[in-house]
Amino acid sequence: MAEGGDDEEERTEEPSQKKLDDALQRGDVVKSQEVPAFFVLSACMVLVAFLSTPMARDLARPLAGYLGHLHEIPVDRRGLIAVYLEAGKILATVLALPALAFVIAGVAGNMIQHRMVWSGESLIPKLSKISPMAGLKRIFSAESLATFIKGIIKIAVVGIGMWMAVSPELPRLESIVATDAIGLLAITQSLAIRLLTAVLIVMGFVAGLDYLFQRHRWMARQRMTKQELKEEYKQQEGNPEIKAKIRQIRQARSRKRMMAAVPSATVVVTNPTHYAVALKYDESTAAPICVAKGVDEIALKIREVAKGADVPVIENPPLARALYASVDLDKQIPEEHYRAVAEVIGYVMRLKQGRKGWRP
Incomplete structure:
Protein backbone atom coordinates (compact mmCIF):
# COMPACT_ATOMS: atom_id res chain seq x y z
CA MET A 1 0.00 0.00 0.00
CA ALA A 2 2.86 2.33 0.76
CA GLU A 3 4.31 1.77 -2.69
CA GLY A 4 0.97 2.57 -4.29
CA GLY A 5 0.75 5.76 -2.27
CA ASP A 6 4.25 6.76 -3.28
CA ASP A 7 3.41 6.02 -6.91
CA GLU A 8 0.36 8.27 -6.72
CA GLU A 9 2.47 11.04 -5.17
CA GLU A 10 4.98 10.73 -8.01
CA ARG A 11 2.31 11.21 -10.68
CA THR A 12 2.87 14.94 -10.97
CA GLU A 13 3.21 15.26 -14.74
CA GLU A 14 0.34 16.14 -17.06
CA PRO A 15 -0.66 13.21 -19.32
CA SER A 16 0.65 13.17 -22.85
CA GLN A 17 -1.67 13.00 -25.84
CA LYS A 18 -0.62 9.38 -26.40
CA LYS A 19 -1.60 8.49 -22.83
CA LEU A 20 -5.02 10.07 -23.34
CA ASP A 21 -5.51 8.30 -26.69
CA ASP A 22 -4.54 4.95 -25.17
CA ALA A 23 -7.06 5.48 -22.37
CA LEU A 24 -9.82 6.18 -24.91
CA GLN A 25 -8.92 3.04 -26.87
CA ARG A 26 -9.24 1.00 -23.65
CA GLY A 27 -12.68 2.47 -23.04
CA ASP A 28 -11.45 4.54 -20.10
CA VAL A 29 -13.35 7.78 -20.72
CA VAL A 30 -14.82 10.69 -18.80
CA LYS A 31 -18.30 9.54 -17.87
CA SER A 32 -20.86 11.19 -15.63
CA GLN A 33 -24.09 9.26 -15.06
CA GLU A 34 -25.90 12.52 -14.36
CA VAL A 35 -25.49 13.84 -17.92
CA PRO A 36 -27.46 10.99 -19.61
CA ALA A 37 -30.08 11.27 -16.84
CA PHE A 38 -30.45 14.97 -17.64
CA PHE A 39 -30.90 14.22 -21.35
CA VAL A 40 -33.51 11.53 -20.61
CA LEU A 41 -35.42 13.93 -18.36
CA SER A 42 -35.26 16.55 -21.11
CA ALA A 43 -36.78 14.07 -23.56
CA CYS A 44 -39.48 13.25 -21.00
CA MET A 45 -40.19 16.97 -20.63
CA VAL A 46 -40.62 17.38 -24.39
CA LEU A 47 -42.94 14.36 -24.57
CA VAL A 48 -45.11 15.55 -21.69
CA ALA A 49 -45.31 19.12 -22.99
CA PHE A 50 -46.03 18.39 -26.66
CA LEU A 51 -47.01 14.75 -27.14
CA SER A 52 -48.82 13.69 -23.98
CA THR A 53 -52.25 14.82 -25.24
CA PRO A 54 -52.01 13.13 -28.67
CA MET A 55 -50.62 9.99 -27.03
CA ALA A 56 -53.43 9.89 -24.49
CA ARG A 57 -55.96 10.35 -27.30
CA ASP A 58 -54.42 7.56 -29.38
CA LEU A 59 -54.50 5.28 -26.35
CA ALA A 60 -57.97 6.21 -25.14
CA ARG A 61 -59.78 5.79 -28.46
CA PRO A 62 -59.19 2.04 -28.91
CA LEU A 63 -59.54 1.36 -25.19
CA ALA A 64 -62.88 3.15 -25.17
CA GLY A 65 -63.97 0.89 -27.99
CA TYR A 66 -63.07 -2.15 -25.94
CA LEU A 67 -64.84 -0.85 -22.85
CA GLY A 68 -67.97 -0.15 -24.90
CA HIS A 69 -68.09 -3.67 -26.26
CA LEU A 70 -67.00 -5.73 -23.27
CA HIS A 71 -70.12 -7.86 -23.55
CA GLU A 72 -69.17 -8.91 -27.05
CA ILE A 73 -65.66 -10.15 -26.17
CA PRO A 74 -65.53 -13.94 -25.75
CA VAL A 75 -64.06 -15.03 -22.43
CA ASP A 76 -62.57 -18.24 -23.70
CA ARG A 77 -58.83 -18.79 -24.08
CA ARG A 78 -58.67 -17.76 -27.73
CA GLY A 79 -60.68 -14.58 -27.19
CA LEU A 80 -58.55 -13.43 -24.25
CA ILE A 81 -55.34 -14.06 -26.18
CA ALA A 82 -56.66 -11.96 -29.05
CA VAL A 83 -57.53 -9.15 -26.61
CA TYR A 84 -54.08 -9.25 -25.04
CA LEU A 85 -52.36 -9.21 -28.41
CA GLU A 86 -54.44 -6.28 -29.63
CA ALA A 87 -53.87 -4.33 -26.42
CA GLY A 88 -50.13 -5.02 -26.64
CA LYS A 89 -50.09 -3.80 -30.22
CA ILE A 90 -51.84 -0.57 -29.21
CA LEU A 91 -49.46 0.04 -26.31
CA ALA A 92 -46.41 -0.76 -28.45
CA THR A 93 -47.57 1.70 -31.14
CA VAL A 94 -48.19 4.48 -28.62
CA LEU A 95 -45.05 3.92 -26.55
CA ALA A 96 -42.63 3.29 -29.45
CA LEU A 97 -41.89 7.00 -29.94
CA PRO A 98 -41.21 7.72 -26.23
CA ALA A 99 -38.99 4.64 -25.97
CA LEU A 100 -37.02 5.68 -29.05
CA ALA A 101 -36.70 9.23 -27.69
CA PHE A 102 -35.34 7.94 -24.37
CA VAL A 103 -32.79 5.70 -26.12
CA ILE A 104 -31.59 8.56 -28.35
CA ALA A 105 -31.39 10.90 -25.36
CA GLY A 106 -29.35 8.37 -23.36
CA VAL A 107 -26.92 7.80 -26.23
CA ALA A 108 -26.61 11.55 -26.84
CA GLY A 109 -25.91 12.11 -23.13
CA ASN A 110 -22.94 9.76 -23.36
CA MET A 111 -21.65 10.91 -26.77
CA ILE A 112 -21.59 14.56 -25.71
CA GLN A 113 -19.04 13.65 -23.03
CA HIS A 114 -16.64 11.78 -25.32
CA ARG A 115 -16.36 10.52 -28.88
CA MET A 116 -17.66 7.11 -29.88
CA VAL A 117 -15.36 4.39 -28.56
CA TRP A 118 -15.40 0.70 -29.48
CA SER A 119 -13.36 -1.32 -27.01
CA GLY A 120 -13.62 -4.95 -25.96
CA GLU A 121 -11.12 -4.65 -23.11
CA SER A 122 -13.85 -4.18 -20.52
CA LEU A 123 -15.35 -7.52 -21.61
CA ILE A 124 -12.13 -9.45 -20.87
CA PRO A 125 -12.57 -11.55 -17.69
CA LYS A 126 -10.46 -10.30 -14.78
CA LEU A 127 -9.98 -11.93 -11.39
CA SER A 128 -10.24 -8.53 -9.71
CA LYS A 129 -13.87 -8.28 -10.87
CA ILE A 130 -14.90 -11.49 -9.10
CA SER A 131 -12.55 -11.29 -6.14
CA PRO A 132 -14.53 -10.87 -2.85
CA MET A 133 -11.73 -8.79 -1.33
CA ALA A 134 -11.58 -6.50 -4.34
CA GLY A 135 -15.37 -6.17 -4.21
CA LEU A 136 -15.29 -5.24 -0.51
CA LYS A 137 -12.58 -2.67 -1.21
CA ARG A 138 -14.74 -1.11 -3.90
CA ILE A 139 -17.81 -1.08 -1.64
CA PHE A 140 -16.04 0.54 1.30
CA SER A 141 -13.72 2.76 -0.69
CA ALA A 142 -13.59 6.55 -0.56
CA GLU A 143 -15.08 6.66 -4.06
CA SER A 144 -18.15 4.65 -2.97
CA LEU A 145 -18.60 6.91 0.06
CA ALA A 146 -18.36 9.99 -2.14
CA THR A 147 -20.93 8.50 -4.56
CA PHE A 148 -23.30 7.73 -1.66
CA ILE A 149 -23.02 11.23 -0.23
CA LYS A 150 -23.49 12.70 -3.70
CA GLY A 151 -26.67 10.63 -4.17
CA ILE A 152 -28.10 11.78 -0.82
CA ILE A 153 -27.39 15.42 -1.64
CA LYS A 154 -28.90 15.03 -5.11
CA ILE A 155 -32.10 13.49 -3.74
CA ALA A 156 -32.39 16.24 -1.15
CA VAL A 157 -31.82 19.04 -3.66
CA VAL A 158 -34.23 17.52 -6.21
CA GLY A 159 -36.83 17.00 -3.47
CA ILE A 160 -36.55 20.63 -2.39
CA GLY A 161 -36.90 21.80 -5.98
CA MET A 162 -39.98 19.63 -6.52
CA TRP A 163 -41.60 20.92 -3.31
CA MET A 164 -40.96 24.53 -4.30
CA ALA A 165 -42.57 23.85 -7.69
CA VAL A 166 -45.66 22.01 -6.36
CA SER A 167 -46.39 23.87 -3.10
CA PRO A 168 -48.06 26.87 -4.82
CA GLU A 169 -50.46 24.41 -6.52
CA LEU A 170 -51.59 22.61 -3.32
CA PRO A 171 -54.79 24.66 -2.84
CA ARG A 172 -55.70 23.92 -6.44
CA LEU A 173 -55.44 20.17 -5.85
CA GLU A 174 -58.47 20.23 -3.49
CA SER A 175 -60.77 20.81 -6.46
CA ILE A 176 -59.49 17.77 -8.39
CA VAL A 177 -62.23 15.55 -6.94
CA ALA A 178 -64.90 17.56 -8.71
CA THR A 179 -63.01 17.80 -12.00
CA ASP A 180 -63.95 15.73 -15.05
CA ALA A 181 -61.54 13.49 -16.90
CA ILE A 182 -60.54 16.10 -19.50
CA GLY A 183 -59.91 18.75 -16.85
CA LEU A 184 -57.99 16.25 -14.73
CA LEU A 185 -55.72 15.47 -17.68
CA ALA A 186 -54.98 19.18 -18.17
CA ILE A 187 -54.20 19.67 -14.45
CA THR A 188 -51.98 16.60 -14.42
CA GLN A 189 -50.08 17.79 -17.48
CA SER A 190 -49.57 21.24 -15.96
CA LEU A 191 -48.28 19.82 -12.67
CA ALA A 192 -46.04 17.37 -14.51
CA ILE A 193 -44.50 20.19 -16.55
CA ARG A 194 -43.88 22.25 -13.39
CA LEU A 195 -42.27 19.28 -11.66
CA LEU A 196 -40.12 18.35 -14.64
CA THR A 197 -39.03 21.97 -15.10
CA ALA A 198 -37.87 22.17 -11.49
CA VAL A 199 -36.13 18.80 -11.70
CA LEU A 200 -34.45 19.74 -15.00
CA ILE A 201 -33.06 22.97 -13.55
CA VAL A 202 -31.63 21.13 -10.56
CA MET A 203 -30.38 18.18 -12.64
CA GLY A 204 -28.75 20.49 -15.17
CA PHE A 205 -26.75 22.11 -12.37
CA VAL A 206 -25.93 18.73 -10.80
CA ALA A 207 -24.94 17.20 -14.17
CA GLY A 208 -22.61 20.10 -14.97
CA LEU A 209 -20.86 19.88 -11.61
CA ASP A 210 -20.64 16.09 -11.74
CA TYR A 211 -19.13 16.17 -15.24
CA LEU A 212 -16.46 18.64 -14.15
CA PHE A 213 -15.75 16.49 -11.08
CA GLN A 214 -15.53 13.27 -13.13
CA ARG A 215 -13.25 14.94 -15.68
CA HIS A 216 -10.98 16.18 -12.92
CA ARG A 217 -10.76 12.66 -11.43
CA TRP A 218 -10.15 11.15 -14.88
CA MET A 219 -7.34 13.58 -15.63
CA ALA A 220 -5.85 12.84 -12.18
CA ARG A 221 -5.89 9.11 -13.00
CA GLN A 222 -4.08 9.76 -16.29
CA ARG A 223 -1.25 11.72 -14.70
CA MET A 224 2.20 10.27 -15.33
CA THR A 225 5.45 9.93 -13.48
CA LYS A 226 8.65 11.41 -14.86
CA GLN A 227 9.89 7.88 -15.60
CA GLU A 228 6.75 7.08 -17.61
CA LEU A 229 7.27 10.25 -19.66
CA LYS A 230 10.86 9.23 -20.37
CA GLU A 231 9.84 5.71 -21.40
CA GLU A 232 7.10 7.04 -23.68
CA TYR A 233 9.54 9.49 -25.27
CA LYS A 234 11.95 6.62 -25.93
CA GLN A 235 9.17 4.57 -27.53
CA GLN A 236 8.01 7.42 -29.75
CA GLU A 237 11.28 9.16 -30.56
CA GLY A 238 13.67 6.24 -30.12
CA ASN A 239 16.44 5.69 -27.61
CA PRO A 240 18.85 8.69 -27.84
CA GLU A 241 21.88 6.40 -27.53
CA ILE A 242 20.66 4.17 -30.35
CA LYS A 243 19.84 7.20 -32.49
CA ALA A 244 23.33 8.59 -31.90
Whole structure:
Protein backbone atom coordinates (compact mmCIF):
# COMPACT_ATOMS: atom_id res chain seq x y z
CA MET A 1 0.00 0.00 0.00
CA ALA A 2 2.86 2.33 0.76
CA GLU A 3 4.31 1.77 -2.69
CA GLY A 4 0.97 2.57 -4.29
CA GLY A 5 0.75 5.76 -2.27
CA ASP A 6 4.25 6.76 -3.28
CA ASP A 7 3.41 6.02 -6.91
CA GLU A 8 0.36 8.27 -6.72
CA GLU A 9 2.47 11.04 -5.17
CA GLU A 10 4.98 10.73 -8.01
CA ARG A 11 2.31 11.21 -10.68
CA THR A 12 2.87 14.94 -10.97
CA GLU A 13 3.21 15.26 -14.74
CA GLU A 14 0.34 16.14 -17.06
CA PRO A 15 -0.66 13.21 -19.32
CA SER A 16 0.65 13.17 -22.85
CA GLN A 17 -1.67 13.00 -25.84
CA LYS A 18 -0.62 9.38 -26.40
CA LYS A 19 -1.60 8.49 -22.83
CA LEU A 20 -5.02 10.07 -23.34
CA ASP A 21 -5.51 8.30 -26.69
CA ASP A 22 -4.54 4.95 -25.17
CA ALA A 23 -7.06 5.48 -22.37
CA LEU A 24 -9.82 6.18 -24.91
CA GLN A 25 -8.92 3.04 -26.87
CA ARG A 26 -9.24 1.00 -23.65
CA GLY A 27 -12.68 2.47 -23.04
CA ASP A 28 -11.45 4.54 -20.10
CA VAL A 29 -13.35 7.78 -20.72
CA VAL A 30 -14.82 10.69 -18.80
CA LYS A 31 -18.30 9.54 -17.87
CA SER A 32 -20.86 11.19 -15.63
CA GLN A 33 -24.09 9.26 -15.06
CA GLU A 34 -25.90 12.52 -14.36
CA VAL A 35 -25.49 13.84 -17.92
CA PRO A 36 -27.46 10.99 -19.61
CA ALA A 37 -30.08 11.27 -16.84
CA PHE A 38 -30.45 14.97 -17.64
CA PHE A 39 -30.90 14.22 -21.35
CA VAL A 40 -33.51 11.53 -20.61
CA LEU A 41 -35.42 13.93 -18.36
CA SER A 42 -35.26 16.55 -21.11
CA ALA A 43 -36.78 14.07 -23.56
CA CYS A 44 -39.48 13.25 -21.00
CA MET A 45 -40.19 16.97 -20.63
CA VAL A 46 -40.62 17.38 -24.39
CA LEU A 47 -42.94 14.36 -24.57
CA VAL A 48 -45.11 15.55 -21.69
CA ALA A 49 -45.31 19.12 -22.99
CA PHE A 50 -46.03 18.39 -26.66
CA LEU A 51 -47.01 14.75 -27.14
CA SER A 52 -48.82 13.69 -23.98
CA THR A 53 -52.25 14.82 -25.24
CA PRO A 54 -52.01 13.13 -28.67
CA MET A 55 -50.62 9.99 -27.03
CA ALA A 56 -53.43 9.89 -24.49
CA ARG A 57 -55.96 10.35 -27.30
CA ASP A 58 -54.42 7.56 -29.38
CA LEU A 59 -54.50 5.28 -26.35
CA ALA A 60 -57.97 6.21 -25.14
CA ARG A 61 -59.78 5.79 -28.46
CA PRO A 62 -59.19 2.04 -28.91
CA LEU A 63 -59.54 1.36 -25.19
CA ALA A 64 -62.88 3.15 -25.17
CA GLY A 65 -63.97 0.89 -27.99
CA TYR A 66 -63.07 -2.15 -25.94
CA LEU A 67 -64.84 -0.85 -22.85
CA GLY A 68 -67.97 -0.15 -24.90
CA HIS A 69 -68.09 -3.67 -26.26
CA LEU A 70 -67.00 -5.73 -23.27
CA HIS A 71 -70.12 -7.86 -23.55
CA GLU A 72 -69.17 -8.91 -27.05
CA ILE A 73 -65.66 -10.15 -26.17
CA PRO A 74 -65.53 -13.94 -25.75
CA VAL A 75 -64.06 -15.03 -22.43
CA ASP A 76 -62.57 -18.24 -23.70
CA ARG A 77 -58.83 -18.79 -24.08
CA ARG A 78 -58.67 -17.76 -27.73
CA GLY A 79 -60.68 -14.58 -27.19
CA LEU A 80 -58.55 -13.43 -24.25
CA ILE A 81 -55.34 -14.06 -26.18
CA ALA A 82 -56.66 -11.96 -29.05
CA VAL A 83 -57.53 -9.15 -26.61
CA TYR A 84 -54.08 -9.25 -25.04
CA LEU A 85 -52.36 -9.21 -28.41
CA GLU A 86 -54.44 -6.28 -29.63
CA ALA A 87 -53.87 -4.33 -26.42
CA GLY A 88 -50.13 -5.02 -26.64
CA LYS A 89 -50.09 -3.80 -30.22
CA ILE A 90 -51.84 -0.57 -29.21
CA LEU A 91 -49.46 0.04 -26.31
CA ALA A 92 -46.41 -0.76 -28.45
CA THR A 93 -47.57 1.70 -31.14
CA VAL A 94 -48.19 4.48 -28.62
CA LEU A 95 -45.05 3.92 -26.55
CA ALA A 96 -42.63 3.29 -29.45
CA LEU A 97 -41.89 7.00 -29.94
CA PRO A 98 -41.21 7.72 -26.23
CA ALA A 99 -38.99 4.64 -25.97
CA LEU A 100 -37.02 5.68 -29.05
CA ALA A 101 -36.70 9.23 -27.69
CA PHE A 102 -35.34 7.94 -24.37
CA VAL A 103 -32.79 5.70 -26.12
CA ILE A 104 -31.59 8.56 -28.35
CA ALA A 105 -31.39 10.90 -25.36
CA GLY A 106 -29.35 8.37 -23.36
CA VAL A 107 -26.92 7.80 -26.23
CA ALA A 108 -26.61 11.55 -26.84
CA GLY A 109 -25.91 12.11 -23.13
CA ASN A 110 -22.94 9.76 -23.36
CA MET A 111 -21.65 10.91 -26.77
CA ILE A 112 -21.59 14.56 -25.71
CA GLN A 113 -19.04 13.65 -23.03
CA HIS A 114 -16.64 11.78 -25.32
CA ARG A 115 -16.36 10.52 -28.88
CA MET A 116 -17.66 7.11 -29.88
CA VAL A 117 -15.36 4.39 -28.56
CA TRP A 118 -15.40 0.70 -29.48
CA SER A 119 -13.36 -1.32 -27.01
CA GLY A 120 -13.62 -4.95 -25.96
CA GLU A 121 -11.12 -4.65 -23.11
CA SER A 122 -13.85 -4.18 -20.52
CA LEU A 123 -15.35 -7.52 -21.61
CA ILE A 124 -12.13 -9.45 -20.87
CA PRO A 125 -12.57 -11.55 -17.69
CA LYS A 126 -10.46 -10.30 -14.78
CA LEU A 127 -9.98 -11.93 -11.39
CA SER A 128 -10.24 -8.53 -9.71
CA LYS A 129 -13.87 -8.28 -10.87
CA ILE A 130 -14.90 -11.49 -9.10
CA SER A 131 -12.55 -11.29 -6.14
CA PRO A 132 -14.53 -10.87 -2.85
CA MET A 133 -11.73 -8.79 -1.33
CA ALA A 134 -11.58 -6.50 -4.34
CA GLY A 135 -15.37 -6.17 -4.21
CA LEU A 136 -15.29 -5.24 -0.51
CA LYS A 137 -12.58 -2.67 -1.21
CA ARG A 138 -14.74 -1.11 -3.90
CA ILE A 139 -17.81 -1.08 -1.64
CA PHE A 140 -16.04 0.54 1.30
CA SER A 141 -13.72 2.76 -0.69
CA ALA A 142 -13.59 6.55 -0.56
CA GLU A 143 -15.08 6.66 -4.06
CA SER A 144 -18.15 4.65 -2.97
CA LEU A 145 -18.60 6.91 0.06
CA ALA A 146 -18.36 9.99 -2.14
CA THR A 147 -20.93 8.50 -4.56
CA PHE A 148 -23.30 7.73 -1.66
CA ILE A 149 -23.02 11.23 -0.23
CA LYS A 150 -23.49 12.70 -3.70
CA GLY A 151 -26.67 10.63 -4.17
CA ILE A 152 -28.10 11.78 -0.82
CA ILE A 153 -27.39 15.42 -1.64
CA LYS A 154 -28.90 15.03 -5.11
CA ILE A 155 -32.10 13.49 -3.74
CA ALA A 156 -32.39 16.24 -1.15
CA VAL A 157 -31.82 19.04 -3.66
CA VAL A 158 -34.23 17.52 -6.21
CA GLY A 159 -36.83 17.00 -3.47
CA ILE A 160 -36.55 20.63 -2.39
CA GLY A 161 -36.90 21.80 -5.98
CA MET A 162 -39.98 19.63 -6.52
CA TRP A 163 -41.60 20.92 -3.31
CA MET A 164 -40.96 24.53 -4.30
CA ALA A 165 -42.57 23.85 -7.69
CA VAL A 166 -45.66 22.01 -6.36
CA SER A 167 -46.39 23.87 -3.10
CA PRO A 168 -48.06 26.87 -4.82
CA GLU A 169 -50.46 24.41 -6.52
CA LEU A 170 -51.59 22.61 -3.32
CA PRO A 171 -54.79 24.66 -2.84
CA ARG A 172 -55.70 23.92 -6.44
CA LEU A 173 -55.44 20.17 -5.85
CA GLU A 174 -58.47 20.23 -3.49
CA SER A 175 -60.77 20.81 -6.46
CA ILE A 176 -59.49 17.77 -8.39
CA VAL A 177 -62.23 15.55 -6.94
CA ALA A 178 -64.90 17.56 -8.71
CA THR A 179 -63.01 17.80 -12.00
CA ASP A 180 -63.95 15.73 -15.05
CA ALA A 181 -61.54 13.49 -16.90
CA ILE A 182 -60.54 16.10 -19.50
CA GLY A 183 -59.91 18.75 -16.85
CA LEU A 184 -57.99 16.25 -14.73
CA LEU A 185 -55.72 15.47 -17.68
CA ALA A 186 -54.98 19.18 -18.17
CA ILE A 187 -54.20 19.67 -14.45
CA THR A 188 -51.98 16.60 -14.42
CA GLN A 189 -50.08 17.79 -17.48
CA SER A 190 -49.57 21.24 -15.96
CA LEU A 191 -48.28 19.82 -12.67
CA ALA A 192 -46.04 17.37 -14.51
CA ILE A 193 -44.50 20.19 -16.55
CA ARG A 194 -43.88 22.25 -13.39
CA LEU A 195 -42.27 19.28 -11.66
CA LEU A 196 -40.12 18.35 -14.64
CA THR A 197 -39.03 21.97 -15.10
CA ALA A 198 -37.87 22.17 -11.49
CA VAL A 199 -36.13 18.80 -11.70
CA LEU A 200 -34.45 19.74 -15.00
CA ILE A 201 -33.06 22.97 -13.55
CA VAL A 202 -31.63 21.13 -10.56
CA MET A 203 -30.38 18.18 -12.64
CA GLY A 204 -28.75 20.49 -15.17
CA PHE A 205 -26.75 22.11 -12.37
CA VAL A 206 -25.93 18.73 -10.80
CA ALA A 207 -24.94 17.20 -14.17
CA GLY A 208 -22.61 20.10 -14.97
CA LEU A 209 -20.86 19.88 -11.61
CA ASP A 210 -20.64 16.09 -11.74
CA TYR A 211 -19.13 16.17 -15.24
CA LEU A 212 -16.46 18.64 -14.15
CA PHE A 213 -15.75 16.49 -11.08
CA GLN A 214 -15.53 13.27 -13.13
CA ARG A 215 -13.25 14.94 -15.68
CA HIS A 216 -10.98 16.18 -12.92
CA ARG A 217 -10.76 12.66 -11.43
CA TRP A 218 -10.15 11.15 -14.88
CA MET A 219 -7.34 13.58 -15.63
CA ALA A 220 -5.85 12.84 -12.18
CA ARG A 221 -5.89 9.11 -13.00
CA GLN A 222 -4.08 9.76 -16.29
CA ARG A 223 -1.25 11.72 -14.70
CA MET A 224 2.20 10.27 -15.33
CA THR A 225 5.45 9.93 -13.48
CA LYS A 226 8.65 11.41 -14.86
CA GLN A 227 9.89 7.88 -15.60
CA GLU A 228 6.75 7.08 -17.61
CA LEU A 229 7.27 10.25 -19.66
CA LYS A 230 10.86 9.23 -20.37
CA GLU A 231 9.84 5.71 -21.40
CA GLU A 232 7.10 7.04 -23.68
CA TYR A 233 9.54 9.49 -25.27
CA LYS A 234 11.95 6.62 -25.93
CA GLN A 235 9.17 4.57 -27.53
CA GLN A 236 8.01 7.42 -29.75
CA GLU A 237 11.28 9.16 -30.56
CA GLY A 238 13.67 6.24 -30.12
CA ASN A 239 16.44 5.69 -27.61
CA PRO A 240 18.85 8.69 -27.84
CA GLU A 241 21.88 6.40 -27.53
CA ILE A 242 20.66 4.17 -30.35
CA LYS A 243 19.84 7.20 -32.49
CA ALA A 244 23.33 8.59 -31.90
CA LYS A 245 24.86 5.25 -32.85
CA ILE A 246 22.78 5.08 -36.03
CA ARG A 247 23.85 8.64 -36.87
CA GLN A 248 27.50 7.68 -36.42
CA ILE A 249 27.09 4.65 -38.69
CA ARG A 250 25.43 6.76 -41.38
CA GLN A 251 28.15 9.39 -41.16
CA ALA A 252 30.85 6.71 -41.42
CA ARG A 253 29.20 5.17 -44.49
CA SER A 254 28.77 8.59 -46.08
CA ARG A 255 32.42 9.42 -45.39
CA LYS A 256 33.50 6.10 -46.89
CA ARG A 257 31.50 6.72 -50.08
CA MET A 258 32.88 10.24 -50.23
CA MET A 259 36.47 9.08 -49.96
CA ALA A 260 35.85 6.46 -52.64
CA ALA A 261 34.79 9.30 -54.98
CA VAL A 262 37.91 11.43 -54.40
CA PRO A 263 40.11 9.55 -56.94
CA SER A 264 37.60 10.40 -59.67
CA ALA A 265 37.79 14.14 -58.88
CA THR A 266 39.31 16.65 -61.29
CA VAL A 267 40.81 18.88 -58.61
CA VAL A 268 40.86 19.34 -54.83
CA VAL A 269 40.70 22.95 -53.61
CA THR A 270 42.17 23.41 -50.09
CA ASN A 271 42.70 26.00 -47.40
CA PRO A 272 45.56 24.34 -47.01
CA THR A 273 45.04 22.84 -43.48
CA HIS A 274 41.39 23.31 -42.55
CA TYR A 275 39.19 22.95 -45.68
CA ALA A 276 39.19 20.63 -48.67
CA VAL A 277 36.63 20.42 -51.50
CA ALA A 278 36.96 17.84 -54.30
CA LEU A 279 35.40 18.86 -57.62
CA LYS A 280 34.68 16.70 -60.64
CA TYR A 281 34.17 18.12 -64.12
CA ASP A 282 33.67 16.55 -67.54
CA GLU A 283 31.91 17.51 -70.73
CA SER A 284 28.70 15.66 -69.71
CA THR A 285 27.99 18.10 -66.84
CA ALA A 286 26.98 21.72 -67.11
CA ALA A 287 29.10 22.70 -64.11
CA PRO A 288 31.62 21.05 -61.75
CA ILE A 289 30.13 18.75 -59.09
CA CYS A 290 31.26 18.49 -55.48
CA VAL A 291 32.13 14.82 -54.83
CA ALA A 292 33.74 15.30 -51.40
CA LYS A 293 34.31 18.01 -48.81
CA GLY A 294 35.44 18.28 -45.20
CA VAL A 295 37.29 20.17 -42.52
CA ASP A 296 40.28 19.37 -40.32
CA GLU A 297 40.80 15.58 -40.14
CA ILE A 298 38.44 14.84 -43.02
CA ALA A 299 40.10 17.56 -45.12
CA LEU A 300 43.49 16.00 -44.38
CA LYS A 301 42.19 12.58 -45.40
CA ILE A 302 40.78 14.00 -48.66
CA ARG A 303 44.18 15.53 -49.49
CA GLU A 304 45.96 12.25 -48.73
CA VAL A 305 43.59 10.22 -50.93
CA ALA A 306 43.87 12.83 -53.71
CA LYS A 307 47.67 12.77 -53.66
CA GLY A 308 47.65 8.97 -53.65
CA ALA A 309 45.36 8.99 -56.71
CA ASP A 310 47.43 11.72 -58.44
CA VAL A 311 44.55 14.22 -58.26
CA PRO A 312 45.84 17.85 -58.35
CA VAL A 313 45.56 19.67 -55.00
CA ILE A 314 45.33 23.46 -55.42
CA GLU A 315 45.59 25.85 -52.48
CA ASN A 316 43.00 28.64 -52.68
CA PRO A 317 41.77 29.47 -49.14
CA PRO A 318 38.96 31.94 -50.05
CA LEU A 319 37.54 29.64 -52.73
CA ALA A 320 37.85 26.53 -50.52
CA ARG A 321 35.92 28.18 -47.66
CA ALA A 322 33.27 29.59 -50.04
CA LEU A 323 32.71 26.24 -51.78
CA TYR A 324 32.51 24.34 -48.48
CA ALA A 325 29.81 26.70 -47.21
CA SER A 326 27.74 26.94 -50.39
CA VAL A 327 27.72 23.58 -52.16
CA ASP A 328 26.37 20.20 -51.00
CA LEU A 329 27.72 16.78 -51.87
CA ASP A 330 26.84 15.53 -55.35
CA LYS A 331 25.54 18.99 -56.29
CA GLN A 332 26.76 21.46 -58.88
CA ILE A 333 28.61 24.54 -57.68
CA PRO A 334 26.66 27.83 -57.56
CA GLU A 335 26.91 30.22 -60.51
CA GLU A 336 28.77 32.86 -58.49
CA HIS A 337 31.76 30.51 -58.26
CA TYR A 338 31.87 29.55 -61.95
CA ARG A 339 34.63 32.02 -62.84
CA ALA A 340 36.97 31.16 -59.94
CA VAL A 341 36.50 27.40 -60.37
CA ALA A 342 36.96 27.69 -64.16
CA GLU A 343 40.33 29.38 -63.60
CA VAL A 344 41.40 26.56 -61.23
CA ILE A 345 40.26 23.80 -63.58
CA GLY A 346 41.84 25.59 -66.53
CA TYR A 347 45.09 25.72 -64.63
CA VAL A 348 44.84 22.00 -63.84
CA MET A 349 44.10 21.17 -67.48
CA ARG A 350 47.18 23.12 -68.59
CA LEU A 351 49.26 21.24 -66.05
CA LYS A 352 48.00 17.90 -67.37
CA GLN A 353 48.62 18.93 -70.97
CA GLY A 354 52.12 20.05 -70.04
CA ARG A 355 52.81 16.69 -68.43
CA LYS A 356 51.61 14.82 -71.53
CA GLY A 357 53.79 16.92 -73.79
CA TRP A 358 56.92 16.46 -71.63
CA ARG A 359 59.25 13.46 -72.32
CA PRO A 360 62.08 12.45 -70.03
